[in-house]
Amino acid sequence: MHRSTMVRASDEVEKPVDRNSSNSVAHMRIDTASLLENYDRVPFGFEHDLHTLPMFQPEALERLARRFTDAGRGYFIAQSAPGPGTPFYSVPYGGFTPSHALENLDQFPLRILLKRPENVEPAFRELLDTLFSQVTEMRGGLGNEQVMRLESAVFISAAAATTPIHFDPEIAFFSQIEGLKEYHVYSPADAREQELERFYIRGVIDIGRLEMAQRDATREQVYHLQPGMGFHQPQNSPHWVRTAGARSVSYSFVYQTDATRRLGRIRAFNHYERLFGMKPAPPGVHPWVDKAKAEAMQGVIPIRKAVGTVLSKVRREA
Template sequence: MTAHSAISAQIFDEDAQRIFAGAYPDVPVKLHHGLAGHPLLAIEALAGLADRMPAASVEYNLGKLPLGVRPEDTPANGLSLGETIRTIESNGSWAVLKNVERDAAYGALLDAALAELAPIVDARTGAMLNREAFIFLSSPDSVTPFHMDPEHNILLQIMGEKVMTVFPAGDEELVPAVQSEAFHAGGHRNLHWQEHFRERGTAVRLLPGDAIHVPVKAPHFVENGAGVSVSLSVTWRSERSVAESELHGLNALLRRRGLPIGRIGAQPERQGARRIAYRIMRKLGV
């Protein structure tokens, strides 16, 4: 299959684009897409992709995990990645293929999806930066623990069923400021879970053809259904997300020195003076 033939159909139709425009960048929202059943996203095609990917671009483990789990406590499944994908229906595992856009055909798929949304994004948060794609494969009843991600993200459900429970970004009981600061300094995405958090989340059921927009750093967890699940995540950064990261970095530097930290506003890209201060402090090694 050529990259051109792989992207001939519309991925996000006019209705999906309208719904996305009403939510972006701060509100999670369910969308529809046209990639369910796409041959590049079939199990055997993904196993072949995994076989040619570098080890640093894959992550996989047993899939039946608690909602809160420390990264170092995540159990391996004892299989190779190719075996994990080809036997995903019965091996009780979870896997992610990272940065699949480095493969030409999958890169074309990412470009096609994001091109349909770029005018909306450009008008709200500026040009799409660092565009990436990830593919998630999950055995029946797998759980992706409570975590957050640094990118703007749309998760497209390709095969199977899952429920994603999404929480508001910026809630400091869910994610204390010091944890945000550590996260932007390279800390792990997994978050501390407490059962009473559940009432603050919104559970969204995803079937093939459904998608969900997840705002930057909106905490979430995912519970897979009774069948194999395949999902494609298309992500990008923006001037806004980069600015937020810089401002958390500045607060971390100030906090370590016992100095007052600053508030990060709803439009951090406009806090230019503080961003410049952070860059200067980093350059000087302060």
């Protein structure tokens, strides 16, 4: 097991400060070398000052919860899981509005997810754009990739609450705002291809379910997050989370590009190959085959016909 500790970034991108902006101090201090070496491959930590923003103070979070309550959508509220290996959707959920849940965190072990706050409060849109621009600038731009989805989320959890193991199909940058959080995360390489394929064949935006028994605990990284600390979570990284003895507030922004979605389509195709008794190579081994698989899964032609056509080209993988 890797116990991750935070180190100060020595090579950060500084942006001019606009004192009239609500996000004038909002930025992440990320080591450029770590980003370029590990981006979307291995989790790594960073520091930030998002927790100092007015939008994350208690009264502002109460107002945000009321906005979501009034809208009646865009949130997910669940109880704490009994343990990290609990099946994700077996945990009771619903029955609370965000405002009601926030008022009762001392009495119920609840986990509140407020989705896409940038669609509710302009300050969150500005923050999202600022942080995403920082990451892309440090990477030297997006290259030939196009952003297909970019959004953020606010997580508010009761003390001693557990979120069971799962993975997300997006690239993420996670920041701790209030309280303490113990974040157990694995590199995406520690998820089995069959687990990923079963998720991507569904073609939905959701969490990916995993079995704790399939994880090697010696390969996990553990981040003991406090306000001002964060970490980068690559796409498909298995993870589970536990809060400490007080309320926890976290912020994360996530995104998908056409390239990351293409990987999902390749894995969806590989799922069909396994149904035919084949042993498909993971994405990246045969680029020309990957291209054919991704195109077949776009639905331009009927799916079964497309799969059958491309299967005839890739029998050599069996």
